[in-house]
Structure formats: structure tokens, C-alpha cells
């Protein structure tokens with residue numbers, strides 16, 4: 215009888231279980247030291263200046279756009295082939311989404327399709343969100359040239375791309391972007407907890423990383439975020 219392919223299959227080993235038990239018995243079930251350790255280790259691995267752990271890849275995309283002041287009246291360019299969250303992050307900020315075509319073979323945003331979308335924009339484009347589909351990275355230097363020419367920033371949707379490298383630049387290093395967002399949902403390269411998923415946001419600038427960090431616990435963590443409404447996006451451990 216034909217067997218359906220599983221949606222995902224995790225490799226959870228004894229040391230993973232031991233690490234979870236250590237957290238559960240360690241007295242910190244809300245944003246404890248493991249979060250800071252994970253942020254630092256993951257940022258070092260991809261060569262990012264700052265890492266902010268949050269509750270999902272969707273949360274990371276939203277926090278990145280908020281940190282970059284994307285809001286009503288702005289336009290975000292999103293590739294036509296992606297998961298919903300790339301576009302909904304922009305909509306949750308009140309921005310309009312302008313879909314860009316993708317390369318028919320790779321499914322990736324290209325400098326040509328990005329430039330074509332930017333030329334179609336009827337208002338200010340604040341950001342474009344290239345998606346490294348299935349772990350295959352977009353040509354970031356070429357996209358960055360287009361973004362620079364039009365005066366907007368790039369936010370990488372790197373949900374599928376933990377460990378991906380192109381031209382010796384790792385996804386998440388933010389060499390050509392303001393921020394890169396990963397997902398640790400159970401079907402991604404590595405998985406972690408809270409609500410079935412986990413996310414990571416890597417940023418180029420410290421100012422934006424501080425804003426994202428303060429916004430993460432529902433916007434309750436101090437100056438710079440008062441008056442703004444944020445969902446609860448922190449990580450449990």
C-alpha cells in the first residue's frame with residue numbers, strides 16, 4: 215500500500231531531551247540564560263552582528279519590519295512564491311504588499327523582477343523581502359544594488375535557509391540586508407519550542423536589534439516602544 219510522505223520527521227536524541235530537562239528543572243521558564251546563549255551562538259555561526267530570538271519566523275519578519283519603521287503608507291515588495299507570513303508581516307505593519315515575479319526555474323526573486331516591481335510601485339517602497347526558497351539563496355549583491363538605487367532596504371526571509379551559503383556569504387550574516395529572519399518550525403533545518411515554532415531575527419544595526427528586543431515581550435519592555443502595539447513574541451527558555 216502506498217504510504218504518504220510525512221510532513222516532517224525530527225531527529226530528537228538523548229542529549230536534546232537532557233537539555234530540555236535541564237531547562238525545565240532549572241528555574242527559568244521565561245527568557246532565561248539559554249535564550250541569550252542561543253542568540254549568541256546562532257549569530258556567531260552565521261556571522262551576524264546581533265541576534266534576537268523570538269517565538270516564530272513570522273514574528274521575526276514582523277519585528278524586523280517594525281524595527282525598520284515600516285508602517286501605513288509604505289510598500290513592501292514580496293516575491294509571488296513564498297509562505298503567507300512574508301506578506302502578512304508587511305500587512306500587520308499596515309504597509310501595502312507589491313508582489314514581484316520570480317525566476318521560473320528557481321522560484322527566487324531576481325534583480326530583474328525586483329527592479330520591474332519597484333518600477334510598478336505607486337508609492338514609497340520601504341523594503342523588499344527576498345525569500346531563500348527551499349534553502350537556495352537569492353543573489354543578494356544584485357538585489358542590494360537595485361534596492362540601493364531605489365532607496366529601500368532588504369529583509370531576508372531566510373526561514374528555509376539556516377546553513378545556506380552563497381558566494382561565501384551565509385544567510386543571516388546581513389552582508390547585503392538590514393535583517394534576516396529564520397524559522398525553527400518543526401519542518402525547518404532545526405526546530406525548537408514555544409507554540410510549535412521558534413524564530414530568529416538577525417540584524418545589521420544595534421539600534422534595530424535593541425528595538426526588536428524591547429518589542430518582543432508584547433511591547434512592554436521600556437522606552438522606545440510605548441504607544442506601539444506588539445504581539446507577544448518572546449521565547450520561553
Ligand SMILES: Cc1ncc(COP(=O)(O)O)c(C=O)c1O
Pocket residue numbers: 270271272273296297299300345371373374396397398399411412413
Ligand atoms: C518562507 C517562509 N517564511 C516564513 C515562514 C514562517 O515561519 P514560522 O512558521 O516559524 O512562523 C515560513 C514557514 O513555513 C516560510 O516557509
